[in-house]
Amino acid sequence: MQKLVVIGAGMASGRVLETLFEMDPAAYEVTLFNAEPRGNYNRIMLSPVLSGEKSYEEIVTHDDAWYARHDIACRFGEKVVSIDRANRIVRGEKGDVPYDKLIIATGSSPFIVPVEGRDLPGVVSYRDLDDTQAMITASGASGARAVVIGGGLLGLEAAAGLKLRGMDVTVLHLAGHLMERQLDEAAGHLLKRDLEKRGIEVLLKASTQKIVGTDRVEAVELADGKRLPADLVVMAVGIRPSAEIAKEAGLAVNRAIVVDAQMRTSDPHIHAVGECVEYNGTLFGLVAPLYEQAKVLAKCLLGDTDDFVVRELSTKLKVTGCDLFSAGDFAEGETREDIVLRDPGQGVYKRLVIENDRLIGAVMYGDTADSNWFFDLIKSREPIAAMRDTLIFGPAYQGGSPLDPMAAVAALPDDAEICGCNGVCKSKITSAITAKGLTSLDEVRAHTKASSSCGTCTGLVEQLMSLTLGDAFDPNAVKPMCGCTTLAHDDVRRLIKAKGLKTIPEVQQELQWSTPNGCAKCRPALNYYLVADWPDEYADDYQSRFINERVHANIQKDGTYSVVPRMWGGMTSAKELRAIADVCDKFDIPAVKCTGGQRIDMLGIRKEDLPAVWADLGKAGFVSGQAYAKGLRTVKTCVGTDWCRFGTQDSTGLGIRIEKFMWGSWTPAKLKMAVSGCPRNCAEATCKDIGIICVDSGFDIHFAGAAGLDIKGTEILGHVETEDEALEHVVALAQMYREQGHYLERIYKWAKRIGLDEIRRQIMDDHAMRKAYFDRFVFSQKFAQVDPWSERVSGKDKHEFQPIARLDFAEAAE
Amino acid sequence: MTIIEKPWISVGRIEDIPPLGARRIETGFATIGLFRTASDEVFAIEDKCPHKGGPLSQGIVHDGCVTCPLHNMVISLKSGQAQGADTGEVRTFRLRLSGGEIQLSGEDLAAAANAAAVPA
Numbered sequence: 063m064q065k066l067v068v069i070g071a072g073m074a075s076g077r078v079l080e081t082l083f084e085m086d087p088a089a090y091e092v093t094l095f096n097a098e099p100r101g102n103y104n105r106i107m108l109s110p111v112l113s114g115e116k117s118y119e120e121i122v123t124h125d126d127a128w129y130a131r132h133d134i135a136c137r138f139g140e141k142v143v144s145i146d147r148a149n150r151i152v153r154g155e156k157g158d159v160p161y162d163k164l165i166i167a168t169g170s171s172p173f174i175v176p177v178e179g180r181d182l183p184g185v186v187s188y189r190d191l192d193d194t195q196a197m198i199t200a201s202g203a204s205g206a207r208a209v210v211i212g213g214g215l216l217g218l219e220a221a222a223g224l225k226l227r228g229m230d231v232t233v234l235h236l237a238g239h240l241m242e243r244q245l246d247e248a249a250g251h252l253l254k255r256d257l258e259k260r261g262i263e264v265l266l267k268a269s270t271q272k273i274v275g276t277d278r279v280e281a282v283e284l285a286d287g288k289r290l291p292a293d294l295v296v297m298a299v300g301i302r303p304s305a306e307i308a309k310e311a312g313l314a315v316n317r318a319i320v321v322d323a324q325m326r327t328s329d330p331h332i333h334a335v336g337e338c339v340e341y342n343g344t345l346f347g348l349v350a351p352l353y354e355q356a357k358v359l360a361k362c363l364l365g366d367t368d369d370f371v372v373r374e375l376s377t378k379l380k381v382t383g384c385d386l387f388s389a390g391d392f393a394e395g396e397t398r399e400d401i402v403l404r405d406p407g408q409g410v411y412k413r414l415v416i417e418n419d420r421l422i423g424a425v426m427y428g429d430t431a432d433s434n435w436f437f438d439l440i441k442s443r444e445p446i447a448a449m450r451d452t453l454i455f456g457p458a459y460q461g462g463s464p465l466d467p468m469a470a471v472a473a474l475p476d477d478a479e480i481c482g483c484n485g486v487c488k489s490k491i492t493s494a495i496t497a498k499g500l501t502s503l504d505e506v507r508a509h510t511k512a513s514s515s516c517g518t519c520t521g522l523v524e525q526l527m528s529l530t531l532g533d534a535f536d537p538n539a540v541k542p543m544c545g546c547t548t549l550a551h552d553d554v555r556r557l558i559k560a561k562g563l564k565t566i567p568e569v570q571q572e573l574q575w576s577t578p579n580g581c582a583k584c585r586p587a588l589n590y591y592l593v594a595d596w597p598d599e600y601a602d603d604y605q606s607r608f609i610n611e612r613v614h615a616n617i618q619k620d621g622t623y624s625v626v627p628r629m630w631g632g633m634t635s636a637k638e639l640r641a642i643a644d645v646c647d648k649f650d651i652p653a654v655k656c657t658g659g660q661r662i663d664m665l666g667i668r669k670e671d672l673p674a675v676w677a678d679l680g681k682a683g684f685v686s687g688q689a690y691a692k693g694l695r696t697v698k699t700c701v702g703t704d705w706c707r708f709g710t711q712d713s714t715g716l717g718i719r720i721e722k723f724m725w726g727s728w729t730p731a732k733l734k735m736a737v738s739g740c741p742r743n744c745a746e747a748t749c750k751d752i753g754i755i756c757v758d759s760g761f762d763i764h765f766a767g768a769a770g771l772d773i774k775g776t777e778i779l780g781h782v783e784t785e786d787e788a789l790e791h792v793v794a795l796a797q798m799y800r801e802q803g804h805y806l807e808r809i810y811k812w813a814k815r816i817g818l819d820e821i822r823r824q825i826m827d828d829h830a831m832r833k834a835y836f837d838r839f840v841f842s843q844k845f846a847q848v849d850p851w852s853e854r855v856s857g858k859d860k861h862e863f864q865p866i867a868r869l870d871f872a873e874a875a876e
Numbered sequence: 877m878t879i880i881e882k883p884w885i886s887v888g889r890i891e892d893i894p895p896l897g898a899r900r901i902e903t904g905f906a907t908i909g910l911f912r913t914a915s916d917e918v919f920a921i922e923d924k925c926p927h928k929g930g931p932l933s934q935g936i937v938h939d940g941c942v943t944c945p946l947h948n949m950v951i952s953l954k955s956g957q958a959q960g961a962d963t964g965e966v967r968t969f970r971l972r973l974s975g976g977e978i979q980l981s982g983e984d985l986a987a988a989a990n991a992a993a994v995p996a
Contacts, residue, residue: 579896579914582936582943582950605896609934609945617945621931866899866910867887869985 066090066363067152067161069142069307074336074352075167076102076123081360083132089364092134093159095152098190099139101129106349106483106516108194112223118191135159145311147329163331163363166308166319170301170337170347175211179273185295188220200294201227204741204762204778208232209282209292211270213240215377217298218253221262222384224294228778232290233257234268234282236299244377244388248404249411249427256384256409303338303345316340323369325359335359344372349515350482351375357485376437376482387433390423390440391415398422401454412454419445421453432456434522435470438478471525480522483515491523495530503527543805544583546575551804555591564596566603580606587805590692593728594800597842604859610690613862614850615672623672624665626689627679628725631699631718631737632660641682649675659696659734661687673863676851685725685849692806693728694735694796697721698746702739702756711756713739716785720792726847727839730803730812733796748776751809752792757781761788765795765821766813774810777818780826794835795825801838884972884979890918891976898933898942903985905992908969909933910978911953913940918978919953920971922988926951926964967991 068075071094079092094101102124110116129136143153145164152159172187174180186196197220200206206229210221213235225231233240239250240257254264269285273295282290303318314320314328318340325333335355337346346352351373358370376389392415394400403412408428414436415423420443424436435457439446452459457470474480476489494500494509506523507514513523527535543551554573563569566588570580580588585606592600610616615623629638642662646654653665667675676686689695699717703709717737727733736747737754747753749769753776755762760783764776779795782788798821803812813821824831854863893899893912900923901908909923909932917940923933930946941959943950950959956968967988970981 577939579938581938582948585936585938605894605937608936613934617931617934619928619946621929621934861892861894861899865902865907866892867901869885869887869901869903 063091064089064162065093065160066163066165067093067095067159068165068167069095069152070167070169070336070338071096071098071100071102071124071136071138072167072169072336073102073105073123073349074169074356075165077353077356078165078167078335078360078363079132079134081357082363085360086364087132090163092132093137093152093161094129094134095137095140095142095154097139097141098192100191101125101136101138103191104515105190108188108191109219109223111191112194112197112220113226114223142307145307145332147311147332150331161331163333165359166327166332166334166338167336168304168307168338170303172297173300173302174297175270175299177270177272179275179279180297182273182275182279183277184275184279184293185273185297188216188296188298189301197224197294197296198227201229203293204228204757205230206293207291208294208296209234209290210296210298211282212296212298212300213237213264213266214243214298214300215241217296218257220296220298221257222260224296225260225262229294230263231261232263232265232292234265234270234284234290236267236269238266240264240266241386244425245386245427246392246413246425248402248413249386249388249425252406252409252411252427253384253386301337301347303340305338308332308334308338316343318345323358323371324362324367325355325370326362333359333362341370342372348375348377350485353483353485374437374441376433385426385428385430387426387430388424389433389437390421392423392425401450403454414454416446416450419447421446431521432458432470434478434480434519435474438474468525468529471522472529480526481510481512481515481519483519484511486510486512488526491526492530495527500527501531501535543587544581546570546577546580546584547573549573551587551807554588555595555802555804558591558595564592564600566592566606582608586611586692590728590730590805594842597845611692612859613669613672614686614688614690614854615667616690618665620666622666622668624663624689625667625672625675625679626657626661626663626687627684628687628721629661630721631697631714633699633714633718634662638682638684641679641684645675645678648678651675657689657696659689660698661689661696663689670863670865673854673860677855680849680852680855684851686851688725688850691728692731694721694724694726694733696734697724698734698736698750700737700739700744702737706739708742709739709756710758711739711761711785713737713745713754713756716754716756716761716788717745719785720789723789724793724796724839724843726849727796727800727843728846729796729800731806731808733799733809735792749773750776752795754788754792759783761785763788763791763795766810766818768808768810770808772810777813779822790836791825791832793839794832795821797835797839797842798824800842801835882982884974885982885985886977886979888978889976890916890973890978893918896937898935898937900931900933901980903989905989906967907931907933908980909942911937911942913937913953918971918973920969920980921951921953921956922967922969924966925949926958926966927962932966 104121104123107121140155145152150161172189186193201224208224208229208231210217210233213233221231221233239247240253257264271283271285274281274283279292279295282292305315305319308319309315319327319334319338321334321339321341325335327334336352355370358368361368397417399416401414410428413425421439449460457473474488478488480486480488491510491512500506513520542548563572569588586608589603589606615625649671651664655663657663697717697720699714702713704714733751735752736745736750738745738747739756747755748764749767753764762781763779765779767776768774799809799812887901896914898909898911907923908920911919923931925932925944927949930944932942932944934945935942940953941950949962956966958964969984972979
């Protein structure tokens with residue numbers, strides 16, 4: 063077997079290997095060097111990782127299993143020292159590897175502006191996962207400030223991500239408008255305005271003089287003397303090809319490693335691919351041509367021939383909510399004409415550049431739905447005279463065809479490129495859908511790779527699926543709440559209020575349930591919605607409660623139950639502990655455990671014993687901890703100013719106050735809270751549904767964390783100064799969630815659906831609304847704060863805990 | 877071997893079971909769940925889910941079925957069969973209602989008792 067050595071495990075070389083193994087898995091024995099201590103991941107998705115929309119695991123292209131499956135010798139975290147061309151040996155830091163073929167895929171490195179202070183800690187580039195992690199870490203401190211140098215694609219994605227992480231962000235850009243290589247001035251202006259609306263400050267014609275700081279970065283100083291305080295400086299002014307190793311080996315290198323159309327360097331045994339190559343004087347920075355190169359190279363390695371051709375490129379920005387597109391050449395010129403459509407109110411701008419009856423460039427901002435159609439016109443060089451009058455309105459207005467969003471997609475030729483990242487054309491997607499019977503977007507991604515990289519073509523892929531599958535595919539399909547209805551949770555909640563429906567049978571009748579009494583999925587949901595919406599009028603339907611909520615204990619695998627009494631704010635006493643000990647002895651309780659919510663769980667209690675256990679616990683002052691409820695569970699606290707030398711506020715007192723205020727309330731899913739007395743956060747408030755971090759100046763309110771199936775740090779709702787305000791904001795937030803959440807939808811999922819900004823607007827900014835939520839919660843508590851244990855001790859639902867009959871042997875045999 | 881000679885054995889009255897609810901009958905050999913539907917039909921099945929032995933009497937009752945509280949398997953009260961894509965069945969007991977009095981089949985109880993006894 064021939065030996066193939068690859069230097070660099072990036073997206074280009076990854077695609078070479080994939081294609082190679084697809085065509086001939088047995089052709090080469092592969093050794094893969096990578097300076098980064100990891101394998102190939104989707105680098106263009108670092109922006110969503112930075113913004114928190116994706117995790118690193120989600121953007122891994124090749125995992126350990128993949129490398130193992132293809133018997134690749136991975137030398138990750140090891141740099142290549144030199145290439146011995148005469149003997150065909152690659153010298154790594156940890157040893158030599160001989161090769162028959164060598165691929166150099168060293169990519170590029172960020173260009174660092176040569177100013178004073180560029181080496182200070184806190185100055186990072188934006189190129190790989192380590193940079194991204196460094197930025198995420200820096201954004202963790204509250205009120206931290208970032209300065210991004212460079213207003214191109216990378217810089218703006220970095221800025222948007224850091225802003226989403228809660229930093230104050232300023233972008234410095236040397237040119238007169240943003241993204242000047244991809245956008246004209248007008249579109250650049252709209253982009254700037256949109257970014258400013260998101261709270262990102264943009265300074266144009268800003269030349270960085272130096273970076274200031276003693277131990278780490280403190281500020282950036284501009285040529286005009288302006289000084290911007292900064293805790294983090296991101297250099298994103300550009301990249302330069304990494305060609306040093308090739309140069310040292312004596313290969314032909316201009317600005318990058320020179321290759322021919324078969325990706326061969328000046329040494330026929332050595333190929334190069336990706337951002338480190340130069341072909342016909344052109345350098346490459348976007349992923350589409352790299353994948354094209356990879357395909358050509360894989361074929362050449364197997365003895366086939368193919369030629370790499372430089373194609374027109376288009377650009378999209380991966381900043382959610384900023385739709386922009388540019389392609390081709392849009393510089394002004396004497397022989398060129400423009401067609402421009404402006405709608406500043408809507409933030410829409412489209413400019414087409416025409417030369418000799420051909421479309422040669424397009425810039426679009428705000429509405430990029432037709433961008434692929436324009437991009438195809440640029441590539442096909444088709445004459446446009448016949449449709450010039452209506453050209454700018456897009457494909458739907460050509461030839462008098464009706465205005466149908468599908469028409470544009472239907473009109474695309476079979477070889478029209480849909481996914482630019484992976485070079486997937488229309489016919490490849492449609493034929494895969496038909497041939498393999500694909501019905502979901504994920505399946506299409508898995509089989510064709512379309513929409514699996516940056517995701518901006520997802521809409522188009524979905525339209526293609528609709529076109530191919532007809533009504534069988536509906537990307538916006540409502541997910542019914544269960545098999546008994548076609549209505550989604552939202553519809554049901556809305557109709558309950560709109561139609562004034564106040565019992566489960568009424569809901570089922572009025573909303574045309576298809577089953578006589580619903581099912582185990584919809585009944586608890588409806589019961590919750592009615593409890594939440596009509597607290598004073600609706601009588602809880604006991605038989606629509608899941609068993610735990612019906613018997614106020616947690617069912618275990620053997621049919622016994624566990625009991626968790628409330629310990630307010632996690633505080634307890636000798637008297638309480640003694641009572642628990644006595645109960646354990648008396649009822650022979652086999653297991654006692656501390657829970658994660660700072661209280662004590664007694665496990666293995668027989669159902670018949672529950673009321674007696676509660677009676678004894680009740681005598682010691684205990685009430686139900688509602689550890690079984692889709693409702694308020696615990697409020698964890700630390701010892702705060704009572705004991706801790708770092709405490710800034712009475713976190714224990716506030717936690718107890720919140721728990722006493724909110725206990726008994728039902729919520730869509732369980733609600734776990736915590737209050738930490740200082741940013742050291744010993745109560746772990748930043749992974750809770752709602753958390754409070756006390757600081758010297760007051761209280762930072764956090765929410766939408768998760769530490770279960772998903773792990774997610776909280777988002778910041780806002781800062782308040784007093785304990786009363788903290789309580790009011792927390793309660794209002796909980797009520798908003800109670801009124802809008804889908805049953806079993808945790809607060810972080812609800813928040814994602816509603817949008818963090820909207821929640822902040824309603825709770826932090828709109829005082830009247832917050833007060834109204836607060837008042838509704840207080841009203842509902844009048845009916846909810848009844849201790850279910852003492853109710854049952856005094857005889858409620860007695861039948862639940864006793865068998866209807868005991869048939870002993872003798873009686874049956876009588 | 878257990879001998880149960882009475883043809884019908886009284887276990888309680890229908891109003892002792894909440895509508896869409898269940899009660900348990902303890903016997904020496906098994907627990908039996910007694911279920912009441914919305915239309916006041918009563919069914920008796922063994923209180924043990926075929927999946928992982930969950931107590932079916934603690935589940936939610938709907939449309940002649942009960943959903944097991946442990947892992948949501950749905951069991952028909954009438955046939956004892958698992959519904960949908962699941963497979964499995966539980967023992968059912970015939971019963972009759974006599975003026976609101978629920979009476980279980982002695983024959984079925986005896987069969988269950990014998991099945992539960994250790995084979996000789």
